[in-house]
Amino acid sequence: MVKRTQQPARDSKQEAKDVNKSKNGLFASCSFSSLGLDPKLSDQLQERMGFEAPTHVQAQSIPVILSGRDVLVNAATGTGKTIAYLAPIIHHLQAYSPKVYETLEKLLHRFHWIVPGYVMGGEKKAKEKARLRKGISILIATPGRLLDHLKNTASFEHKNLRWVIFDEADCILEMGYGKETEQIIKLLGSRQYEEGDDDDVVVPKGAQKQTLLLSATLNEKVNHLAKLSLDDPVMIGLDNSKLQQKQLPIESPASPDSDEDEMVIHVNKSANPSSEDYGIPSQLVQKYVKVPCGARLVALLSVLKNLFEREASQKVVVFFSTRDAVDFHHSLLSEFQWPPKSETQEEEEASKQLFLKCKTFRLHGSMEQEDRRSAFANFKAEKQALLLSTDVAARGLDFPKVRCIIQYDCPGEATEYVHRVGRTARIGEKGEALLFLQPVEIDYLKDLKKHGATLAEYPLLKVLDKFPLLGNMPRIKKVISLESHPWVISLQRALEFFTYAEPKMKNLAKNAFVSWVRGYAAHKGELKSIFVVKKLHLGHVAKSFALKEQPSLVGKSHHKETMKRKRDERQRGQHPKKRKKMSGGNSRMYACLSRVHYIPDEVLLMRWEPSLGAAGLAALPRPEDEDYNSMVESKIMESDLKCVPMLVF
Numbered sequence: 001m002v003k004r005t006q007q008p009a010r011d012s013k014q015e016a017k018d019v020n021k022s023k024n025g026l027f028a029s030c031s032f033s034s035l036g037l038d039p040k041l042s043d044q045l046q047e048r049m050g051f052e053a054p055t056h057v058q059a060q061s062i063p064v065i066l067s068g069r070d071v072l073v074n075a076a077t078g079t080g081k082t083i084a085y086l087a088p089i090i091h092h093l094q095a096y097s098p099k100v101y102e103t104l105e106k107l108l109h110r111f112h113w114i115v116p117g118y119v120m121g122g123e124k125k126a127k128e129k130a131r132l133r134k135g136i137s138i139l140i141a142t143p144g145r146l147l148d149h150l151k152n153t154a155s156f157e158h159k160n161l162r163w164v165i166f167d168e169a170d171c172i173l174e175m176g177y178g179k180e181t182e183q184i185i186k187l188l189g190s191r192q193y194e195e196g197d198d199d200d201v202v203v204p205k206g207a208q209k210q211t212l213l214l215s216a217t218l219n220e221k222v223n224h225l226a227k228l229s230l231d232d233p234v235m236i237g238l239d240n241s242k243l244q245q246k247q248l249p250i251e252s253p254a255s256p257d258s259d260e261d262e263m264v265i266h267v268n269k270s271a272n273p274s275s276e277d278y279g280i281p282s283q284l285v286q287k288y289v290k291v292p293c294g295a296r297l298v299a300l301l302s303v304l305k306n307l308f309e310r311e312a313s314q315k316v317v318v319f320f321s322t323r324d325a326v327d328f329h330h331s332l333l334s335e336f337q338w339p340p341k342s343e344t345q346e347e348e349e350a351s352k353q354l355f356l357k358c359k360t361f362r363l364h365g366s367m368e369q370e371d372r373r374s375a376f377a378n379f380k381a382e383k384q385a386l387l388l389s390t391d392v393a394a395r396g397l398d399f400p401k402v403r404c405i406i407q408y409d410c411p412g413e414a415t416e417y418v419h420r421v422g423r424t425a426r427i428g429e430k431g432e433a434l435l436f437l438q439p440v441e442i443d444y445l446k447d448l449k450k451h452g453a454t455l456a457e458y459p460l461l462k463v464l465d466k467f468p469l470l471g472n473m474p475r476i477k478k479v480i481s482l483e484s485h486p487w488v489i490s491l492q493r494a495l496e497f498f499t500y501a502e503p504k505m506k507n508l509a510k511n512a513f514v515s516w517v518r519g520y521a522a523h524k525g526e527l528k529s530i531f532v533v534k535k536l537h538l539g540h541v542a543k544s545f546a547l548k549e550q551p552s553l554v555g556k557s558h559h560k561e562t563m564k565r566k567r568d569e570r571q572r573g574q575h576p577k578k579r580k581k582m583s584g585g586n587s588r589m590y591a592c593l594s595r596v597h598y599i600p601d602e603v604l605l606m607r608w609e610p611s612l613g614a615a616g617l618a619a620l621p622r623p624e625d626e627d628y629n630s631m632v633e634s635k636i637m638e639s640d641l642k643c644v645p646m647l648v649f
């Protein structure tokens with residue numbers, strides 16, 4: 001990961017070869033039109049979106065979904081799962097052009113009758129009700145809010161529901177939405193399409209409700225959901241090691257009507273290092289760096305400096321465990337200058353420059369929607385940038401050309417590791433991932449190995465040795481510990497000086513320290529034995545926030561801040577309690593329902609949309625305001641389908 005480029009020409013040729021190789025392994029040798037998609041749609045995919053060929057998961061899924069079968073798809077991050085399910089749905093939706101609209105269709109634009117919408121909380125229910133009353137073809141919803149409308153909104157028509165899609169299915173359950181999801185499935189009712197309900201529509205013969213379940217990390221937790229919602233599903237991307245016949249116990253409470261030869265997903269818990277449980281792109285280079293707590297901050301800054309000096313034009317995402325940590329590191333990296341001191345004032349002015357010469361963005365759940373939306377859009381648009389984020393960006397987000405993912409704070413379960421690293425090495429591109437571990441946390445590697453992730457060690461000392469030392473600092477030949485490295489000592493000193501120079505920075509550091517320790521104590525299950533708070537040296541943790549001494553864990557200022565944050569959230573109409581349930585994951589469901597008189601089909605998609613919320617969406621024009629066709633087309637067909645349907649209204 002840190003090798004400096006010595007022969008740039010040869011290396012870049014090699015890089016291009018590697019990318020081609022991984023791309024070749026990713027794409028199928030057929031065309032979109034050969035999969036049975038409508039020619040208009042295939043053209044759209046090829047010409048407008050520039051997708052020359054379908055990926056393997058698309059080539060496998062599209063014909064099956066078109067045929068009406070339920071499917072369970074497990075495919076690595078960034079392999080194009082979104083198109084895999086959206087393309088066949090759009091194929092069906094556009095095909096059922098209602099008689100009355102045939103002429104209109106010719107006069108107007110293609111797909112004008114597909115109306116997306118959302119219900120996901122964060123705004124008044126009355127507004128959502130009004131949208132539902134008007135009729136929506138594609139509805140995006142959080143499980144809780146959808147259930148609420150199903151129970152309480154009389155005008156919420158869903159009898160023609162046609163597709164139900166659980167994207168990031170495992171996550172919906174991990175976030176504690178199992179009960180809600182079960183109720184939703186029950187309320188949505190029978191699978192059979194009730195023919196002849198609407199005279200004004202063309203109903204496909206034998207059309208049934210079809211359910212799709214997708215993720216890069218399908219595991220046995222989704223068995224119960226699969227059992228409730230899928231009917232004789234086709235399994236895609238689940239190898240035999242994951243599929244077992246019914247003799248295996250199903251995790252969730254057994255249902256009396258369970259089917260004897262039902263297939264269930266089974267993750268082989270016997271530590272078989274070669275078994276690849278989760279979909280990690282094969283071209284992704286995975287490393288870990290072992291750093292004692294007190295040297296973590298210096299190590300992070302050094303790794304980042306090395307990355308951007310090695311290749312100026314690139315994008316990097318760093319994951320933190322808490323919002324306060326994101327805020328602290330964002331302020332630090334946006335303002336910290338290097339070299340820290342010069343001999344004279346003029347010299348100082350002349351030579352001062354930022355430690356990292358790239359734009360730094362932040363993304364977390366406490367930011368205003370508009371700030372989140374602009375951070376997301378700006379980071380996406382930049383060629384060279386750094387994004388500091390909580391897990392709000394861990395799943396589903398599709399930032400193009402992210403070269404490296406750094407997990408500065410450990411993820412929770414291995415699934416979260418997989419989704420975080422999945423923000424790079426997408427669609428066959430190159431990518432690197434670096435996981436920070438303290439020496440006491442090194443057993444986490446074993447956990448990852450069980451799920452097929454093997455990480456090599458990152459040569460941190462070599463990287464540190466490359467940085468020029470300031471002033472008269474002696475270069476010690478053999479550095480015994482990382483903390484005694486002269487570069488580490490001088491950088492740590494400068495960081496502490498910087499933090500203490502401004503009360504604002506010191507406060508950010510203290511808050512970040514307090515929430516980091518709390519977050520560390522919140523690791524669940526088996527991970528509790530790896531991430532043990534009692535093993536932490538809190539003085540060293542403080543050092544990792546550029547603090548010279550350990551702040552109180554129940555400091556007044558932190559308490560005041562928390563109270564203020566809660567007050568602000570209440571004023572903004574966000575409910576901390578409700579949001580808390582979402583904060584680790586922000587599960588979103590997409591639901592697509594028909595405009596009663598226009599389309600016979602209704603689609604319900606459940607998926608994960610981390611960074612964008614209602615306020616951000618509302619900023620986009622409504623269909624009456626502008627060329628609706630081009631908007632729907634671009635929203636549905638644009639490359640960033642992840643946020644597309646939700647972005648619409």
Ligand SMILES: Nc1ncnc2c1ncn2[C@@H]1O[C@H](COP(=O)(O)OP(=O)(O)OP(=O)(O)O)[C@@H](O)[C@H]1O
Pocket residue numbers: 050051052053054055058075076077078079080081082083215216395396397398422423426427638639640641642
């Ligand atoms: N056939 C294709 N050819 C080229 N690019 C494609 C193709 N299909 C999808 N893409 C692009 O690949 C990127 C990744 O796709 P997508 O976000 O659907 O992946 P995913 O498998 O859902 O990932 P994750 O599991 O992380 O959500 C997107 O930018 C998408 O536009």
